[in-house]
Amino acid sequence: MAAHNTPVIDVKEMTKTFGSFVANDRLTFRVERGEIFGFLGANGAGKTTAVRILCGLSAPTSGQITVAGYDVWTQSEQIKRNIGYMSQRFSLYEDITVYENIRLFGGIYGLSRRQIRERAGELLGRLGLENQRDTLIASLPLGWRQKLAFSIAIIHRPGIVFLDEPTGGVDPITRRQFWDLIYETAQSLITVFVTTHYMDEAEYCDRLCVMDEGRIVAMDTPYRLKQQYGAQDMNEVFIKIARKEI
Amino acid sequence: MKRFLCFVWKESLHIFRDYRTMLILFGIPVAQIMLFGYVITNELKDIRIAVLDHSKDEATREITRKILSSGFFILDRTLDSADQMEEVFREGKVKEVVVFPPGFAEKMQRLSGADIQLVADASDANTARLVVNHTSAIIRDYLQKRIAETSMPMKITPGVRMFYNPSLKGVYMFVPGIMAMILVLVSALMTSVSIAREKEYGTMEVLLVSPLRASQIILGKVTPYMVLSVINAVSIILLGNLVFGVPVQGSNVLLLGVSILYIFLALTIGIFISTLVRTQQMAMFMSIFILMLPTILLSGFIFPIENMPKILQWFSALLPPRWFIVIVKSIMLKANGLLYIWKELLILAGMSLLFLVMSFMRFRVRLE
Numbered sequence: 215m216a217a218h219n220t221p222v223i224d225v226k227e228m229t230k231t232f233g234s235f236v237a238n239d240r241l242t243f244r245v246e247r248g249e250i251f252g253f254l255g256a257n258g259a260g261k262t263t264a265v266r267i268l269c270g271l272s273a274p275t276s277g278q279i280t281v282a283g284y285d286v287w288t289q290s291e292q293i294k295r296n297i298g299y300m301s302q303r304f305s306l307y308e309d310i311t312v313y314e315n316i317r318l319f320g321g322i323y324g325l326s327r328r329q330i331r332e333r334a335g336e337l338l339g340r341l342g343l344e345n346q347r348d349t350l351i352a353s354l355p356l357g358w359r360q361k362l363a364f365s366i367a368i369i370h371r372p373g374i375v376f377l378d379e380p381t382g383g384v385d386p387i388t389r390r391q392f393w394d395l396i397y398e399t400a401q402s403l404i405t406v407f408v409t410t411h412y413m414d415e416a417e418y419c420d421r422l423c424v425m426d427e428g429r430i431v432a433m434d435t436p437y438r439l440k441q442q443y444g445a446q447d448m449n450e451v452f453i454k455i456a457r458k459e460i
Numbered sequence: 461m462k463r464f465l466c467f468v469w470k471e472s473l474h475i476f477r478d479y480r481t482m483l484i485l486f487g488i489p490v491a492q493i494m495l496f497g498y499v500i501t502n503e504l505k506d507i508r509i510a511v512l513d514h515s516k517d518e519a520t521r522e523i524t525r526k527i528l529s530s531g532f533f534i535l536d537r538t539l540d541s542a543d544q545m546e547e548v549f550r551e552g553k554v555k556e557v558v559v560f561p562p563g564f565a566e567k568m569q570r571l572s573g574a575d576i577q578l579v580a581d582a583s584d585a586n587t588a589r590l591v592v593n594h595t596s597a598i599i600r601d602y603l604q605k606r607i608a609e610t611s612m613p614m615k616i617t618p619g620v621r622m623f624y625n626p627s628l629k630g631v632y633m634f635v636p637g638i639m640a641m642i643l644v645l646v647s648a649l650m651t652s653v654s655i656a657r658e659k660e661y662g663t664m665e666v667l668l669v670s671p672l673r674a675s676q677i678i679l680g681k682v683t684p685y686m687v688l689s690v691i692n693a694v695s696i697i698l699l700g701n702l703v704f705g706v707p708v709q710g711s712n713v714l715l716l717g718v719s720i721l722y723i724f725l726a727l728t729i730g731i732f733i734s735t736l737v738r739t740q741q742m743a744m745f746m747s748i749f750i751l752m753l754p755t756i757l758l759s760g761f762i763f764p765i766e767n768m769p770k771i772l773q774w775f776s777a778l779l780p781p782r783w784f785i786v787i788v789k790s791i792m793l794k795a796n797g798l799l800y801i802w803k804e805l806l807i808l809a810g811m812s813l814l815f816l817v818m819s820f821m822r823f824r825v826r827l828e
Contacts, residue, residue: 269669291671299669303662310473321466322670376669 222405228277237263239428252419253409260428261409282373298367302379308352323370337365357388377408413449467680489642493699496634508536509556519565556580556591573615582622635700636788637761640781644726649747651730656743693719709795722784728815735822755781
């Protein structure tokens, strides 16, 4: 266990290029334990590329990066054990049941049978899905699936959970409910790293990093960003940043 | 290991939940065997024959009459010389020509006996074999009755000649051929589709982020199909044997071992295909066009390789089923052991290695 004050994610000068295209340009940031850290940006701003590198799905071109105290260049196996991941595309298996999905991912992350049983009960109780235990994922509404996918992504109690546009395609109310889950999670000192292009979601983050064309153009709490740009809400901040009115 | 087993369990769930998959896995082999089996072994009725009688004595007339009254055969025409034979066969209606040599009745009573020649159109090998067997049986029957009547020693030796396809390739070919086809279908097509599905739905990312290794993911995907393919191979052999009497002359263990090698090869091809495609549909098209169709057309399953143009012969040498069919025929029909098939086995093993290495390289490139 790392000490409380060391960053959970520490990124220095992270760069990723695809040929001549620079997807991430010398990103530098730190994320503290238990923080809800947001990456805000338009499509193609480089958010997903960054998340993929931090998760070990893609190798950076250069930079010094540690996740959960492990180096992405050399210790990707350890990193994988200590993170959870949920992507913008739906990530549970539709043709098997709720409980079977839980059991599968519990098993993949090396939980014992007893742990799986206990955590599954707890998880279904919290989501109010006890009666849907043996329902196929395909027949659950999208909002429920996403909450379930999130809960399963943290079933092994990882240090960090990466959410890559987790609420794509759902209405604001369901999004709000989803965020209640995220708050609960952050309270148990699981760090939440989330990418989004929804402004209401951006407001919910503890700290926010605004990306544009592969670069970090602003990074602070939503409150201070609004102050700094003299804006009413994040939407205005984002528009001002995009128009480069600093 | 536990992670791995968990993954295999999930993969099996996918298969057993989806009745369409199950239908492809088990319905098609049974349907194919039945279809091919019955199409090829259909009973003889109204087969057209021609008679070339150089002797025209009472024995030859009696035999001809017996053949024609058996119900299996119809006299299409009588020939005057052997030169007409080829033309008759080329027309395609006549399936057999019965040739009596000069002085038949007289020769019958000699010690050397009389020859009778049965010439069959073996382009349809199975029918040819049946036609010749039936005719021989009728002649034998005639001979026995004559011997009983006259209590004199007599002898007729039927000589069989196969036109177009002298070694009768094609007989029993359908069991090895169907094995070759079904195992490719199940192993390569199903694995490539199921891996492509993970990519399409985005679940592959979730798996790659998990502590599962890439090799565990691939093996986990492949294991259930391996098991199912082995079951399939065994059931095809059993069906062929029980329903159509296709024997396994050689070692069952060897046959099973060879099948497992072939299945393994098909799986590596499936994995390789899955590294090339993004969607299930692409995977399916690739498998069908680069595996299924060539298997049916070029592997020697239906059309003899010897009759193909040279270029297609070379091309067919690149197809795993071609070698597998040779091996299976060799074991099932000729009872050959390892000594006779090691070359083909080496080719299959080499191909597996090639695809394994290529998939591995593609997989790494993709992760970069």
